[in-house]
Amino acid sequence: MRKNIVAGNWKMHKNQHETVALLQEIIAQKKTSTTEIIVAPTFVNLAKAVEITNGSEINVAAQNTHQAEGGAFTGEISAGMLTDIGVTTVILGHSERRAYFHETDALIANKVDTALKHNMRVIFCFGEELKDRQINNHFNVVEYQLRDGLFHLEKADWRNIVLAYEPVWAIGTGETASPDQAQEMHKFIRELVEKVYGFDIANELSILYGGSVKPDNAKEIFSKPDVDGGLIGGAALNANDFLAIVQGFE
Numbered sequence: 001m002r003k004n005i006v007a008g009n010w011k012m013h014k015n016q017h018e019t020v021a022l023l024q025e026i027i028a029q030k031k032t033s034t035t036e037i038i039v040a041p042t043f044v045n046l047a048k049a050v051e052i053t054n055g056s057e058i059n060v061a062a063q064n065t066h067q068a069e070g071g072a073f074t075g076e077i078s079a080g081m082l083t084d085i086g087v088t089t090v091i092l093g094h095s096e097r098r099a100y101f102h103e104t105d106a107l108i109a110n111k112v113d114t115a116l117k118h119n120m121r122v123i124f125c126f127g128e129e130l131k132d133r134q135i136n137n138h139f140n141v142v143e144y145q146l147r148d149g150l151f152h153l154e155k156a157d158w159r160n161i162v163l164a165y166e167p168v169w170a171i172g173t174g175e176t177a178s179p180d181q182a183q184e185m186h187k188f189i190r191e192l193v194e195k196v197y198g199f200d201i202a203n204e205l206s207i208l209y210g211g212s213v214k215p216d217n218a219k220e221i222f223s224k225p226d227v228d229g230g231l232i233g234g235a236a237l238n239a240n241d242f243l244a245i246v247q248g249f250e
């Protein structure tokens with residue numbers, strides 16, 4: 001059975017004091033649930049987050065990693081450094097990394113390889129821009145992002161892949177894909193993975209939706225058969241909202 005996951009991408013928000021406070025609130029208010037909860041604070045707060053969440057069933061993810069094992073890359077963080085402090089999940093390919101840091105599909109594919117080599121689980125983000133949807137090219141764009149970013153992988157690698165379909169026009173805009181639009185794309189994605197890697201891998205794959213998920217729309221989006229959870233930005237910065245979204249599966 002594939003896993004339901006709700007992951008919070010905290011982006012460049014929350015200093016250490018605020019990180020601790022938010023995690024303590026989430027841990028205190030969290031109900032028992034079969035949905036996996038992941039939080040992704042900034043790099044400088046990851047070690048603290050691992051310490052605080054220890055024993056809480058909340059997993060901690062990084063928002064990025066470098067593709068090299070190490071070396072003269074000022075300002076960067078390697079996959080080995082992340083696993084060394086107990087961070088075994090990483091978000092790669094987020095649209096903000098693609099847009100503001102010029103990450104290409106080829107670079108992201110490299111990062112995926114490095115993360116997998118370190119036995120990390122990758123939350124691979126992708127999704128079309130508004131202009132692609134307006135000309136009905138969104139399925140093509142998504143297909144190429146997946147082909148170029150992930151379809152070089154071996155079957156066994158897919159155990160450590162989670163997909164996050166995030167239409168760029170819905171991120172941080174308050175504009176959400178309708179539950180039917182999300183389902184339509186998630187079904188397309190699962191069928192594409194099935195064509196290349198077979199039924200078992202496609203059927204076990206968790207495909208998250210991201211883009212202005214809030215407590216009032218989560219339940220309907222999560223009720224769709226090919227939506228296995230969400231990657232949450234803004235609403236993940238508040239414990240009540242984040243946990244209300246997790247409850248969308250109950």
Ligand code: PEP
Binds near residue numbers: 009172174213233235
């Ligand atoms: C995101 O950045 O991955 C995201 C989905 O943001 P928001 O929920 O704020 O749209």
